[in-house]
Amino acid sequence: MSEKPVVLEVSHLKKYFKAGANAVLKAVDDVTFNIHEGETLGLVGESGCGKTTCGRTCIALYDKTDGMVKYKGQDVHTLKGKELKAFRKDAQMIFQDPYASLNPRMTVADIIAEGIDIHGLAANHKERTEKVYHYLDLVGLNKEHANRFVHEFSGGQRQRIGIARALAVEPKFIMCDEPISALDVSIQAQIVNLLIRLQKDMGLTYLFVAHDLSMVKHISDRIAVMYLGVVAELTTSAELYDHPLHPYTQALLSAIPIPDPEIERKRSANRIKLEGDVPSPINPPAGCRFKGRCKYATELCDKQVPELKEVSPGHFVACHLY
């Protein structure tokens, strides 16, 4: 992957929100990673760990607090006017909730063509219609669906419309924000297969945000595990499963049930149990964020924030153990 050019370069990104008079919610606190062309980077973590905020800040839907996000060498947070518009065409998003992210008062054709109209990608009405049909076909829907409204579709079909809308402006980079978590198991596989096929055919780059580690492992080339606003571990998906280093990653992997009674019986005996909940990101603990739930925690973890270090080629971990 390293030979391919870097598409998105995130360095020391911070995003804080005000949470009352004296409180600061540190949703993303010093996150660094790169995404290469044609790659899928999975961003995984439990709810409230800042993975969606991180993704949204990367495509400049939120202003950053500090740090830098570069898309093909340009700082995305300083873009204005024409340049910003061009970036918006290049970087698209697929949303989590297909029920809330599509306008109920627009027809499917208008939803998909909105981006085409804004960016002037169709010369005339005929071409616009043809494009709409093309993208409907691409995501496994058909022409008859173009003039319907969103309420006539099932969850899986709506998510396909959301994907068609993202693709319609010919993007290079797509941020998928939990695109399958609102869907049923049998429909999830349809959407994931579609996303993988589209990536192969169109050479797309994905930032895939999700909480379901087994699905993220399936779709991603590399995975970043987030915990309370920081990246705990970053490596290839196979390496992450075979040699998880961070105690949090180990616990997370061990908590995921495998649909196989015999294997599950063996695993449950050795399961790493995490006590307690994720602490609040408002005024988070000093030192390592994970120390309160970590059985290896030492004094050093209280005092010093562990840096993200490369312990073996391409395998980064933020833990004082290494």
Added chain:
Amino acid sequence: MENILEVKDLRVSYHTYAGEVQSVRGVSFNVERGEALAIVGESGCGKSVTVRAVMGLIKGPTGEVKPGSSILYNGEEILNYNKKQWSAYRGAEAAIIFQDALTALNPTMTVGKQIAENLIIHKNLNKQEALAEATEMLRVVGIPEPEKRVKQYPHEFSGGMRQRVMIAIAFACDPKLLIADEPTTALDVTIQAQILDVISDLQKQHGTSVILITHDLGVVANIAKHIVVMYSGMIIEKGLCEEIFYQPKHPYTWSLLNAVPRLDLENKQDLVAIEGTPPDLIAPPKGCPFSTRCKYCMNICNERMPEFTSFGGEHKAACWLHHPMAANSIKESGLEFPFELGGVENE
């Protein structure tokens, strides 16, 4: 083994403006005393409605348990219960844990009061005794500082802690039958593991029978003895946990098992996508409900609902592929099957 619950030919419908939605269409299963049964299926397959009927929570005028249905609890027909009998049964004999603890709990009552409510009604405790018992229950389900927590309101608890409160309420009167309706769906995986441990520990200690509802086959692998797979209001396969996981006989069960990526297998394995969507239950198909999405669909599948074929023991599946007459048609089709065909005997 003795059965604590026997559900026979349960049919539940909801009357809506669009027509009669036949949510549950003839479901029969048994729950053994002290054992865990899992009901697995996608949303809208009728699994929640089935257990709501067991708790007597199907309410008119829209909801209706169809005549001819039967639910026997310890040999007693509970569908004939009057209001008083239902009150004695709910909470004391059978208890339910809902999926979304935040909506299930009362936001205006302290959690202590909500646990004590049950104890005051069913165990004739006075207020102090009940609150002391409630504190003890919070300790049992693993909530730190129960003396302080018992006086707090649900909004002061995290998602996992709320679900623990739900479990405390359910177990307060030591029920014989516990229904857990997707207890961990709204929770993170690390919290899910904690909650499943609490339920499974309490089940072992008290010898409670459990019905666990879920759409995640991984969750049931280590807990359930028996599994029932539902699709569009019907049971399409049932059997022991190992039988369902290792020798699935229905194409739907097999697809469901292969639709989720497994953490322990190679990356980019092919996911089996089940094309299409489940049928509309206002006008359910006259044949097999899975026929429109099934790769192995034959002519008969669109015409008639298959009977259960038995595969020895309690393992049964409702699919025409296992009918002796299907052998020729299967040969002609030249399809390869990921599972063995043919049953032990036809019922």
